[in-house]
Each structure stands twice: as structure tokens, then as C-alpha cells.
Amino acid sequence: MSSSNYLTRNLTLHVRDTCLCLHVRRAARAVARRYDEALRSLGITNGQFSLMMALNRPAPPTMGEVARVLAMDRTTLTANLKPLERRGLVEVTQDPADKRSRRMALTPSGRELLATALPLWRDAQSESARLLGQADPQRLLADLRALS
Secondary structure: OOHHHHOOHHHHHHHHHHOHHHHHHHHHHHHHHHHHHHHHHHOOOHHHHHHHHHHOOOOOOEHHHHHHHHOOOHHHHHHHHHHHHHOOOEEEEEOOOOOOOEEEEEOHHHHHHHHHHHHHHHHHHHHHHHHOOOOOHHHHHHHHHHHO
8 A cells, every 4th residue: 555545534634633733833823813912012022022021030041041941942032132132122241251151131121111011911811811711721831831
């Protein structure tokens, strides 16, 4: 039997209906659109909001620390930082203890924008939880953490 004979319509439907990756990605795109829409009036995306929240710390984190929190590589992190730097929301500086390393911090404008964004994020968060119906959002978070 050739491999093309194995690729039946039923198999395609089975993968479509049961693939965790497909359904997590579909859900992620839909949820991301919801948060993007909520934050659009501030000119930031949900990814930028998450990045800025990752920088909201007492001491400026390193690129590696933030990349780990956001599960992205440093190249992607650098690309995502650039628009925030251009807007004066984030400042990237050389680590005084290790000249090869860079640290990132919110500027006062960045902190102000983040504070303005928080109620909009809360609204999107509430809407997402509402759409779960009877499902437990904390259980979903635990399951997603297990997958990541």
C-alpha cells in the first residue's frame, strides 16, 4: 500500500478534530485578537503588553531572563523591543557587571502606558474567562503551563 493511500479523508478529519497543536494555535490566535483589540487604542499589541509586563520589576532584567519568561529567542525579543524603544517606552542599557549583556527597563512613559493598559487588559481577561463558560480558567492555565 502506498503512503498516499493511507492519507484518507477520515484520517484528515481525525487529525483536524484531535490535534492539540492545531487547537492550541487556533485558540491562541483568537485570544490574541481579543487582547489586541482591547489594547489597540493605546497603539500596543498583546505581545508588547506582555513584554512590558515582563519588564515591570524592581531591577531591570537581562535579555535572557525576559526571553525565558516569554518563551522566545533573543533575536525575536530584540525585534519586539525595537518599536517600544522607538516610542520611548523601554530603555535597553549595557549591564554594568557584564558588558556583553543588556538589561531592559520601562521608562516613566512606559510605566504610565502600562498602567493605562491594565484596565483594558482586565476587560479582555474577563471576556476570555466568560467565553470559557463553566470551565475553570485556573485549570486551563495549569494545563497550558504543563504544555509549555
